[in-house]
Amino acid sequence: MKTPISTLVPVTARDVARELNLSQPTVSRILSGDVRHRASEETRKRVWETAERLGYRPNAVARSLRHGRTNVIGIHTNHKYDVRNDFLGTIVGALQCACGAYHLDLMLHNSLGSPAETLFDKLRDGRIDGLILHVGTDDPLFEILGTSPLPVVTVADSLPNLPAVMCDDASGMEQLLELLWQRGHRNFAFLAPHIQLPSVERRKKAFESELKRRKVPAHARRVISINYEQASSALEELQQNSPVAVCCWNDRTAYNLLRECLQRGIRVPREIAVTGFDGFRDDQLPARELVTVNCPWENVAEKALEKLVELIDLRQKKQMPPAPEEIRLPVTILDGDTI
Amino acid sequence: MKTPISTLVPVTARDVARELNLSQPTVSRILSGDVRHRASEETRKRVWETAERLGYRPNAVARSLRHGRTNVIGIHTNHKYDVRNDFLGTIVGALQCACGAYHLDLMLHNSLGSPAETLFDKLRDGRIDGLILHVGTDDPLFEILGTSPLPVVTVADSLPNLPAVMCDDASGMEQLLELLWQRGHRNFAFLAPHIQLPSVERRKKAFESELKRRKVPAHARRVISINYEQASSALEELQQNSPVAVCCWNDRTAYNLLRECLQRGIRVPREIAVTGFDGFRDDQLPARELVTVNCPWENVAEKALEKLVELIDLRQKKQMPPAPEEIRLPVTILDGDTI
DNA sequence: TTGTAGGCGTTATCAA
DNA sequence: TTGATAACGCCTACAA
Numbered sequence: 001m002k003t004p005i006s007t008l009v010p011v012t013a014r015d016v017a018r019e020l021n022l023s024q025p026t027v028s029r030i031l032s033g034d035v036r037h038r039a040s041e042e043t044r045k046r047v048w049e050t051a052e053r054l055g056y057r058p059n060a061v062a063r064s065l066r067h068g069r070t071n072v073i074g075i076h077t078n079h080k081y082d083v084r085n086d087f088l089g090t091i092v093g094a095l096q097c098a099c100g101a102y103h104l105d106l107m108l109h110n111s112l113g114s115p116a117e118t119l120f121d122k123l124r125d126g127r128i129d130g131l132i133l134h135v136g137t138d139d140p141l142f143e144i145l146g147t148s149p150l151p152v153v154t155v156a157d158s159l160p161n162l163p164a165v166m167c168d169d170a171s172g173m174e175q176l177l178e179l180l181w182q183r184g185h186r187n188f189a190f191l192a193p194h195i196q197l198p199s200v201e202r203r204k205k206a207f208e209s210e211l212k213r214r215k216v217p218a219h220a221r222r223v224i225s226i227n228y229e230q231a232s233s234a235l236e237e238l239q240q241n242s243p244v245a246v247c248c249w250n251d252r253t254a255y256n257l258l259r260e261c262l263q264r265g266i267r268v269p270r271e272i273a274v275t276g277f278d279g280f281r282d283d284q285l286p287a288r289e290l291v292t293v294n295c296p297w298e299n300v301a302e303k304a305l306e307k308l309v310e311l312i313d314l315r316q317k318k319q320m321p322p323a324p325e326e327i328r329l330p331v332t333i334l335d336g337d338t339i
Numbered sequence: 340m341k342t343p344i345s346t347l348v349p350v351t352a353r354d355v356a357r358e359l360n361l362s363q364p365t366v367s368r369i370l371s372g373d374v375r376h377r378a379s380e381e382t383r384k385r386v387w388e389t390a391e392r393l394g395y396r397p398n399a400v401a402r403s404l405r406h407g408r409t410n411v412i413g414i415h416t417n418h419k420y421d422v423r424n425d426f427l428g429t430i431v432g433a434l435q436c437a438c439g440a441y442h443l444d445l446m447l448h449n450s451l452g453s454p455a456e457t458l459f460d461k462l463r464d465g466r467i468d469g470l471i472l473h474v475g476t477d478d479p480l481f482e483i484l485g486t487s488p489l490p491v492v493t494v495a496d497s498l499p500n501l502p503a504v505m506c507d508d509a510s511g512m513e514q515l516l517e518l519l520w521q522r523g524h525r526n527f528a529f530l531a532p533h534i535q536l537p538s539v540e541r542r543k544k545a546f547e548s549e550l551k552r553r554k555v556p557a558h559a560r561r562v563i564s565i566n567y568e569q570a571s572s573a574l575e576e577l578q579q580n581s582p583v584a585v586c587c588w589n590d591r592t593a594y595n596l597l598r599e600c601l602q603r604g605i606r607v608p609r610e611i612a613v614t615g616f617d618g619f620r621d622d623q624l625p626a627r628e629l630v631t632v633n634c635p636w637e638n639v640a641e642k643a644l645e646k647l648v649e650l651i652d653l654r655q656k657k658q659m660p661p662a663p664e665e666i667r668l669p670v671t672i673l674d675g676d677t678i
Numbered sequence: 679t680t681g682t683a684g685g686c687g688t689t690a691t692c693a694a
Numbered sequence: 695t696t697g698a699t700a701a702c703g704c705c706t707a708c709a710a
Contacts, residue, residue, distance in 0.1 A: 009657070010465065010488055012703060023681050028704065040679060055487075060464035061403045062703035065686050070400065072446070072466070083422050084432035092447075093423035100449045105461075107411070108445045110435050122444070125399035126349065126687090127411075148394075149349055282621070318348070351687060362697045367688065378695060401687035404702050465703090 011056045019050050027051070031058065064126075069316065073099070073308060074128040076109040076119070078135040083108065086252065086280040087297070088134070091155060094301035095132065102309055104129075124150045130308040132301075135159065136197055151311035151321070153304045156297075157198040163311070163324040165304040169199050169277075172293035172331040173206035176247060176275055177214075179291070183339055185245040185273060187220045189238060191257070192249050193228050200249045203277060207247060231257035235264070242271045245339060251276035251292055258288055258338065273339040281334060289336030296329050303327060350395045358389050366390070370397065403465075408655065412438070412647060413467040415448040415458070417474040422447065425591065425619040426636070427473070430494060433640035434471065441648055443468075463489045469647040471640075474498065475536055490650035490660070492643045495636075496537040502650070502663040504643040508538050508616075511632035511670040512545035515586060515614055516553075518630070522678055524584040524612060526559045528577060530596070531588050532567050539588045542616060546586060570596035574603070581610045584678060590615035590631055597627055597677065612678040620673060628675030635668050642666060 013031070017024040022043070029037045030047045039047075050056075064070040075092060083089050092106070099106050107128055109119060120141055123131055130151040135141060142159040145152050158164035180188070190207045192200060204223060211221040222241075224234045229252045238244055248254035254276030261268050268274055268288065276292035311321050352370065356363040361382070368376045369386045378386075389395075403409040414431060422428050431445070438445050446467055448458060459480055462470055469490040474480060484491050484501065497503035519527070529546045531539060543562060550560040561580075563573045568591045577583055587593035593615030600607050607613055607627065615631035650660050 010463070014703075024703085025682085025705075026680055029680095029706095032705080034705095038679075043679080057460055057464050059404075059703050060461075060466045061400060061409065062465075062686090063705080064400045064466075065398075065404055065688090065702090066704050066706090068686075070466075082432040082435045084428050089423050089428050093421040096421045096447050096449050105449070105466075106447045108431070108435050108447065110439045110444070121396055122399075124349070125396050126401075127399045127403075127409075127444075353687075363687085364689075364698085365696055368690095368696090371689075373689095376695085382695080398687050401702090402689080404686090404704090405688050405690090407702070 010059065011054045012059070013056065016047065016051050016054060016056050019054065020046055022047070031056070069312075070127055070129055071103060072105045072107050072128050073130045073132065073305070073312075074107045074109050074123060075132045076123065076134070076141075078139040078141065082110075087156070087278065090280070090297045091132075091134070091301045094298040095305060098302045098305045102305070104305075104309075120144055124148050130312045132304055132308060133159070133162070136195065149315065151308055151315055153308045153311070155300055155304045158326055161324055163307055163326070165300050165307065165327045165329070166199065167295040167297075167300065167331050168328040169202035169331075170206040172277065172295070172333075173203050173247070174210050175331070175333050176277075176291075176293055177207070177210050179333055179335070180245045180273070180275070180339060181214065183273075185243075185339070186216065187241060187244045188216065188247065189221075189234075189241070189244050190223045190247045190249070191226050191231060191234055191253055192223055193253075194225055195228065203247075203249060226253070229253045229256055232260050235260055235266075238272055239266065242266075243273070244271075245269075245273040245275070247275050247277070249277060251278045251280045251290065254290055254292065254338075258290070269337075269339045275339060279331075279334060281336075288338050290334075291336040291339045292334050294332045294334045296331065299329055303329065349398065350393045351398070352395065355386065355390050355393060355395050358393065359385055361386070367397075370395070408651075409466055409468055410442060411444045411446050411467050412469045412471065412644070412651075413446045413448050413462060414471045415462065415473070415480075417478040417480065421449075426495070426617065429619070429636045430471075430473070430640045433637040434644060437641045437644045441644070443644075443648075459483055463487050469651045471643055471647065472498070472501070475534065488654065490647055490654055492647045492650070494639055494643045497665055500663055502646055502665070504639050504646065504666045504668070505538065506634040506636075506639060506670050507667040508541035508670075509545040511616065511634065511672075512542050512586070513549050514670070514672050515616075515630075515632055516546070516549050518672055518674070519584045519586075519612070519614070519678060520553065522612075524582075524678070525555070526580060526583045527555065527586065528560075528573075528580070528583050529562045529586045529588070530565050530570060530573055530592055531562055532592075533564055534567065542586075542588060565592070568592045568595055571599050574599055574605075577611055578605065581605075582612070583610075584608075584612040584614070586614050586616070588616060590617045590619040590629065593629055593631065593677075597629070608676075608678050614678060618670075618673060620675075627677050629673075630675040630678045631673050633671045633673045635670065638668055642668065 013027045014024045017027045027047055030039050030044050083092050096106055133152055133154045134156055152162050154162050154164040156166050192204055226234050231253055254274050257274050266272055276290050279294035281290050314321055352366045353363045356366045366386050369378050369383050420427055422431050435445055472491050472493045473495055491501050493501050493503040495505050531543055565573050570592055593613050596613055605611055615629050618633035620629050620631055653660055
């Protein structure tokens with residue numbers, strides 16, 4: 001059995017060349033599988049053998065420098081969560097899978113720790129070919145990225161002047177309300193987070209306009225602000241207006257609300273009906289089956305990557321990118337037993 | 340307001356130098372903040388201004404080539420899951436946070452799609468300074484990595500000749516059995532997956548030896564093989580020997596078992612008591628509170644990164660790494676209502 | 679079929 | 695204080 005020589009220093013093409021009294025480019029040509037360039041069978045064989053024996057591997061950093069392309073894409077979010085978050089985890093997971101098909105690798109950029117400006121530098125220091133972005137409009141990043149040469153595609157939340165792939169939040173909310181309406185609900189509430197997210201704004205807007213269209217009076221379609229995902233603060237107000245159908249801005253909030261109801265003995269859905277949004281329902285757990293909007297986040301990630309690769313290829317050819325476009329993917333309803 | 344010039348091509352130090360009729364190295368020295376090298380105040384100012392105006396950012400790829408160091412570390416698993424998996428998600432999340440302190444970035448390597456050999460090439464092509472590894476012993480990778488110059492630390496499951504950081508699985512199982520014993524249980528079962536994982540083997544071994552020590556007869560400490568996390572196939576055997584305390588090899592299996600019990604009307608813990616392992620309990624959901632072993636996976640990730648950084652620094656100084664060491668972190672019990 | 683020269687963008691060492 | 699030169703490892707064009 002052949003064992004590659006154990007070394008503390010990586011082996012270069014030059015090392016292989018020296019070993020055989022050849023020039024470094026000759027070795028490089030043979031090993032990079034250049035079809036046009038025919039070398040003598042004899043030489044090819046010796047080069048391949050020696051390369052394997054010495055454990056040669058082409059250095060990707062040098063390659064990247066030469067080609068002006070790293071085959072790595074980055075993902076960045078300015079929200080305070082890491083990959084353990086439902087949303088980010090799903091996006092990253094799907095990206096990770098999709099990257100395989102394009103022979104790309106994925107780099108996680110941590111806003112955690114470094115200020116935005118430093119991060120911005122890192123994002124365009126040539127280590128990534130493109131970026132998948134998920135940020136709120138409060139991030140200073142997007143202003144700069146709009147004018148930078150780095151190809152960027154945003155997911156879930158759109159930003160001005162950047163291409164975006166997202167879910168059809170408005171349609172999701174409308175479908176949700178239609179279902180609630182069919183089940184006889186006439187009193188509604190929307191639980192919205194304090195933070196501003198374009199996707200949540202769209203959900204809220206659709207909540208209001210759709211119910212207005214159905215002639216629901218203002219007191220029966222209230223919007224209640226909560227601290228991020230903490231539903232408890234809203235419970236008193238909800239109970240006073242029970243029975244009520246509560247549309248939570250995301251699934252986690254809905255689960256929090258369900259738990260609170262369980263603890264306080266509030267009957268679901270009799271007194272309070274609960275819906276989520278996102279489709280992060282965990283069917284494995286012996287809990288209630290949450291009614292929610294099934295958002296195709298995997299498809300969002302895949303589509304975003306597809307767009308990003310297009311942009312990267314264009315830039316490689318030094319062509320101007322097309323005008324930024326917004327893609328909205330259709331959503332469906334996941335029925336359950338909480339309404 | 341200064342707006343950086345929008346360009347399709349990145350700006351280099353050479354561009355800045357040309358603009359000012361200076362040499363490229365001079366610009367580089369000033370901008371890289373070399374303290375020893377005093378340049379005239381006048382020049383410094385002009386260089387900084389021009390750099391900002393043109394939107395210059397040092398190219399990290401070139402820097403990496405020069406320094407022989409990328410400040411990126413990789414993470415790889417050969418299991419079929421991506422970052423959405425509880426375990427991997429936690430490890431990656433914790434690494435992501437910990438990387439901030441070391442000014443490192445994290446790259447996800449997808450075994451998904453590319454064969455192991457290709458992956459192996461990628462792992463040592465110079466794009467990462469070190470690797471966090473989580474693989475089963477069936478992976479061909481570890482044989483080769485043992486002799487490669489790339490610093491590697493494994494997590495959760497140790498491999499021969501590689502430093503490892505893991506949880507004290509044996510102690511966790513012993514604590515679990517002690518608790519079950521106190522609560523009066525005398526009939527036990529261990530649900531093990533078909534796949535071979537060193538960590539699970541340790542849990543299984545501890546299950547057997549600890550119960551043997553307590554003089555539990557063989558028929559009251561059975562080991563049942565299941566397909567990965569699917570507990571249902573074991574239910575018949577479990578019911579026939581009820582009441583029984585079931586130690587699942589991980590939390591997900593335990594939750595699956597709980598769900599099956601719920602659906603079939605089997606009382607927990609009366610007929611079947613359930614414990615998990617790992618500490619991936621979701622307290623947010625209105626479900627049963629699983630009794631499980633709280634494994635400090637975040638600490639595992641942090642410790643592994645710490646070790647990896649040490650190895651990287653050593654290699655940078657071209658020193659030999661120390662003999663591989665195994666670090667086991669202590670675990671505790673999370674009590675609940677399922678035993 | 680193979681070697682030489684040059685450059686990707688940066689940093690380090692020298693000399694001016 | 696600054697500039698020239700070389701090197702990191704690779705690839706491409708051209709010349710031999």
